[in-house]
Amino acid sequence: RRDPRTMSIASDAQQMIEVARSEGIETVWDRLEAQQPQCGFCVLGVSCRNCAMGPCRVDPFGAGPQKGVCGAGADVIVARNLGRTIAAGSSSHSDHGRDILEVFAATAHGETTGYRIQDVGKLTRLAAELGIPTEDRTTTQVAVDLADRLMDDFGTRRASLSFVERSPKPRQELWDRLGVTPRGIDRENVEMLHRTHMGVDNDPVNILLHGLRTSLADGWGGSMIATELSDIMFGTPSPxxxxxxxxxxxxxxxxxxxxxxxxxxxxxxxxxxxxxxxxxxxxxxxxxxxxxxxxxxxxxxxxxxxxxxxxxxxxxxxxxxxxxxxxxxxxxxxxxxxxxxxxxxxxxxxxxxxxxxxxxxxxxxxxxxxxxxxxxxxxxxxxxxxxxxxxxxxxVRIPDEPVEIMAGFSVEAILGALGGTPAPLVEAIADGRIRGAVGVVGCNNPKITQDYGHVTLTRRLIENDILVLVTGCAAVANGKAGQMVPAAASLAGPGLRATCEALGIPPVLHMGSCVDNTRILVLAAALADHLGVDMSQLPLAGAAPEWYSEKAVAIGAYVVASGITTVLGVDPPILGSAAVTGLLTSGLDDVVGAKFAVEADPEKAAVLIRRHIEGKRAALGLPA
Ligand code: SF4
Ligand code: FE2
Missing domain, CATH: 3.40.50.2030 (Rossmann fold)
Known part of the structure; x- marks a missing residue:
């Protein structure tokens, strides 16, 4: 039987896996084992069941069929599958965003119990940002207008989503040039389902470009709405x-x-x-x-x-x-x-x-x-x-004593700790005390020893003076490993350590849930604007060492489309198309200034990310 230490690095999980075995209760790890070997066609992304002439599959070794019944080859099939995955992930976050928006609207109209506008300051700031009048108006009036305005973002009434304006100008211009500026949140998702119906978009590159647009409708749309309105209703996090x-x-x-x-x-x-x-x-x-x-x-x-x-x-x-x-x-x-x-x-x-x-x-x-x-x-x-x-x-068998964790690092809280401006962080990055910042995000996946990817990558990055921003399951993994308390500054390199000690913060900052990856976008935009550059020029990276979900694919896509190179720890099902794989892991760099990399070993991923960050620093003329 598999050693539980190869299944999770967390001692609470290891102990409970033994309990599951002694009680004969099946777990996710057992079911993964039972699925072996998993379908090679699906692993490579070359199987399709988009219509009833199929299902079809393309032989990756070249001996069997190279086309589905409709004539789609591996490139189209892989691109269509990826497009649909992005749409599913993006829809999930955005539907969550809509649910929050509906409760927010009902609260604004006084139709809820247990809800109220907790952060009136953020409501006012957000309204003003979107051009909604706030002077001499009640909180209710402003909230009703804000709800209406954001409802429109889901439909087709606009040429561009409200929050797209938050991204640096050069990025907006790039998205316009590429034709990937997201219009309506629902629209981009629906259009992706349309395009990937048999016989619509038969150009893999065109499908992938719309994949970026669909993901941007999540990152700068549905997810961002979820984060911002949750802050207004439930309070903006602070440490x-x-x-x-x-x-x-x-x-x-x-x-x-x-x-x-x-x-x-x-x-x-x-x-x-x-x-x-x-x-x-x-x-x-x-x-x-x-x-x-x-x-x-x-x-x-x-x-x-x-x-x-x-x-x-x-x-x-x-x-x-x-x-x-x-x-x-x-x-x-x-x-x-x-x-x-x-x-x-x-x-x-x-x-x-x-x-x-x-x-x-x-x-x-x-x-x-x-x-x-x-x-x-x-x-x-x-x-x-x-x-x-x-x-x-x-x-009753409760394993382990709880570990301390510091959370609550909204952008407002981070900028607040820095005195209200990104300047001190930019200076620390500019003079090299902090080399850069990396968002380590995403899920657990039983294909990877639980938490090993998150904790190892994070550890190596902070040791090398790279600030780590975490959300979702990656945050919990680092918390369990004790890397998210102010005392963990001692694990960081000298520059990052000194900065964290001065501010009393950990070297790994918890920025929230998976929809809150939008906080990382907002922070990246603030840094870029402060320096007068695009996000793709900053010494930043993303990583999803243990991702599993369609939502993670949408996140990875909008992060890359926003100009931040992202390293995945689990193979996405695209390797059956050399064209799609080449585009995502290399060609995309010339298009959006960022690309994907796949590296299962977090030690190697750390090296890859450090090289990437040092490359960005050199291009900006920052000290080595
Ligand atoms: Fe096969 Fe084409 Fe139908 Fe997909 S869309 S199942 S490749 S015939
Ligand atoms: Fe999540």
Whole structure:
């Protein structure tokens, strides 16, 4: 049997994998093994089932068919598949953004309970940025106009999305020249589905260019709307200390995990969990109190804004239930494995689904309704509390003590720490104390030893005076490894260390959930504008060492389209087309000033990124 140490570097996961084995409960790693060998055609991206003349596949060795029934060769098939993947990822973030926007609009109209405009300052700034009058107007009036304005971004009423204006001018001009400026968020996604229907866009390059436009509609559209409006409604993050790993579950307490991606219900649940009646009921049942923890990005949203402890990242979701100490797992959507209800059946854990668009057979469904937000929040917490009566104390196994983590680095918080301007950061980069910055983002994938990619790459970068910005599961991985507290500055090279110590911050900054990768875009744009250059000229890079999801592909695409070269740790299914692979890993550099690289070994990825950053520094005339 595989050694758990090859499955995860995190000791809480290793211990729980042993528990899973002794209890005979299947995990994601078992299912990956059962799938071996995975389909070689699909791995290379040369299989297609876009129509009923197929399914088809192209023989990568050249002996068998080189065309599908319709005549599509490997290049078109790979490009179409990639285009659809980007559209799925982009749609996921953007639909999340729309859900937030709808609750924001309803809140502006006074139709919700449990929601309010928490950051009036950010509302006013954002409105002013988009040309909405703010003088002598109520918060409500401004919020209603802002909601209307952003609703338009989803449709086809504009030639360009509102937030495109936030990118540096040279980048906007480049996007215009290439014809990839995103118009409507929904429009680009729909158009991608259209183009990839049989017999529409038969030019792989043209499909890929629209792939960039589709991803930009996510990064500078749907995701950015999600981030900005979440800040306005739930508060803009500022540095906060909390804890991370499965040790955040408490033995004698009612433990409720909030899992998924959208903060709109979980934020209300945090309010509901403070209800004295529910806390009293928990005590009546013998618990010490109610303990909320996060999983995945819903967890990141709550950690960033409220310091809610984080139980774990993507591959921890099944293992969290196996602690026997979880009364309820509340899920919204995205990255929630269908298997969680199977695992929960072996324990007393109640899985509570909350989004009508994301149902789970075997879960209790409590339909989200912002008009009754608080009431629903209380109902959900109450179900968790009542489940405590069913807990079997003999099955409770909570591994490890929690590790400290500092989170809450919104762009506002970072600029605030720097005295309100990017100048000190630009100076530190210019004189070489900090060589550059890298966004290490994305998921876990059981094909990679859990957290090894994130933690190793991050460690090597900070050792070499490269500031690391993290989101999503990458942030949780680094947190568990103890790399996200101010004391971790001692792990950094001398320049970065001194800067972090002076500011009292870690060398790895938690910027939020996966939609919050837009914070990295906004920060990159601020740095570029400050220097009067384009983002592609900055000593920046992106990395997704353990990515798995379609959303990660959309993120990678918009980061590259924004001019930031990105290194992937898992092969994307494109290698069956030399033309598409060549374009993405090389040709794109001449088009958007950035490209993809694929490097599974984080040690080598670190070297590659350092070379890239030093190259950008040299081109800007910065000291070696
Ligand atoms: Fe086959 Fe072409 Fe249909 Fe794809 S679109 S399944 S390649 S016939
Ligand atoms: Fe995420």
């Amino acid at each position: 906060v200390m909390s804890t991370v790993n499965l040790g955040t579950l408490k033995p004698g307490w009612v433990n409720i995990a909030l899992h998924g991606h959208n903060p709109m219900l979980s934020d209300v649940i945090v309010q509901a969990a403070e209800d004295p009646a529910l806390v009293d009921r928990a005590r009546e049942l013998g618990a010490e109190g109610i303990n909320l923890v996060g999983l995945c990005c819903t967890g990141n949203e709550l950690l960033m804004r409220r310091g809610v402890p984080m139980a774990g990242n993507h591959l921890m979701q099944e293992l969290a239930i196996m602690t026997g100490a979880l009364e309820a797992m509340v899920v919204d959507y995205q990255c929630i494995m269908p298997s969680v209800t199977d695992v929960a059946r072996c324990y007393h854990t109640v899985v509570i689904s909350t989004a009508d668009k994301a149902r789970f057979p075997g879960a209790v469904h409590v339909s989200f309704d912002p008009g009754r937000g608080l009431e629903i929040g209380r109902d959900i917490v109450s179900r968790g509390v009542e489940a405590f009566a069913n807990r079997n104390p003999d099955r």
